[in-house]
Amino acid sequence: MKWLSYFAIGALFAFGLGISGMTQPAKVLAFLDLFGAWDPALLCVMGAAVTVNFIGFRLANQRAHPLLAARFELPTRRDLDGALVAGAMLFGIGWGLAGFCPGPALVALASGSLDVLLFVLAMFAGFLFKDFAFASPAGGHVAHRS
Amino acid sequence: MLEPGSIAAAALGGGMIGLAAALLMGLNGRVLGVSGMAAGIITPAAPLRERLERGVFLLGVLAGGLLLALVLPQALPGAYSHDRVLLISAGLLVGFGTRLGSGCTSGHGVCGIARLSPRSLVATAIFMASGIVTVYVVRHVLGGAL
Numbered sequence: 127m128k129w130l131s132y133f134a135i136g137a138l139f140a141f142g143l144g145i146s147g148m149t150q151p152a153k154v155l156a157f158l159d160l161f162g163a164w165d166p167a168l169l170c171v172m173g174a175a176v177t178v179n180f181i182g183f184r185l186a187n188q189r190a191h192p193l194l195a196a197r198f199e200l201p202t203r204r205d206l207d208g209a210l211v212a213g214a215m216l217f218g219i220g221w222g223l224a225g226f227c228p229g230p231a232l233v234a235l236a237s238g239s240l241d242v243l244l245f246v247l248a249m250f251a252g253f254l255f256k257d258f259a260f261a262s263p264a265g266g267h268v269a270h271r272s
Numbered sequence: 273m274l275e276p277g278s279i280a281a282a283a284l285g286g287g288m289i290g291l292a293a294a295l296l297m298g299l300n301g302r303v304l305g306v307s308g309m310a311a312g313i314i315t316p317a318a319p320l321r322e323r324l325e326r327g328v329f330l331l332g333v334l335a336g337g338l339l340l341a342l343v344l345p346q347a348l349p350g351a352y353s354h355d356r357v358l359l360i361s362a363g364l365l366v367g368f369g370t371r372l373g374s375g376c377t378s379g380h381g382v383c384g385i386a387r388l389s390p391r392s393l394v395a396t397a398i399f400m401a402s403g404i405v406t407v408y409v410v411r412h413v414l415g416g417a418l
Binding site for chain 2: 138147158187211
């Protein structure tokens, strides 16, 4: 049941990304083109996703533990640091250059486009580069609330 | 027919994204963050069980993409072609940046904002601003020369 839930939630997420327009780089770039022919549609994606998750997250957290797991695993850090700022800035540059963020890029692999595959391979290389070259000293910051 | 990327489709797809995030928290107690889950598969630091859970989630994402290719092919980029050097640089920046900044559009943008995490609010504001500036420079300063 747990494994099925991971798979089905991944598929639901991918379908939502596809329907919303996030898997079309041209659409994403038009949304980011605030000073050009701005396309506001993707603002609705964020608005709807955050609203539904805001309610769902609060409902979920009224329970002592998740339905299929022993505990909730939530990030606990609240401090702002240079890594957060620099990382978000670099991510935004890559997002603005290609029109892809990680989730939609993985979904768009199904298009069979070699360019999408190249982007995804480079993205994984970026993950590895960060995780091996800049190993985090403190490890994960995750609370276990059981 | 639902046109992917229209306002209605954006809101519907966004709702599905939010629902997927809420379900992953309510059922499995985990934050739906694609960059963290994708990088978590290849980073040997995580326990094998967690890596498998992330792997099954990502298989679901890929399967959702294949389903989209069958039933809603216009949701995926058709002939996505970009300068290869630019595309690979963008992928590296997205991969490295999301790891350094501890999250991407899903983990910070959808989940973190719904949890009212100050780190996620700041990260989302920064990567949106940085994406907007990047598109501005590429389209309106360099005149789309890239």
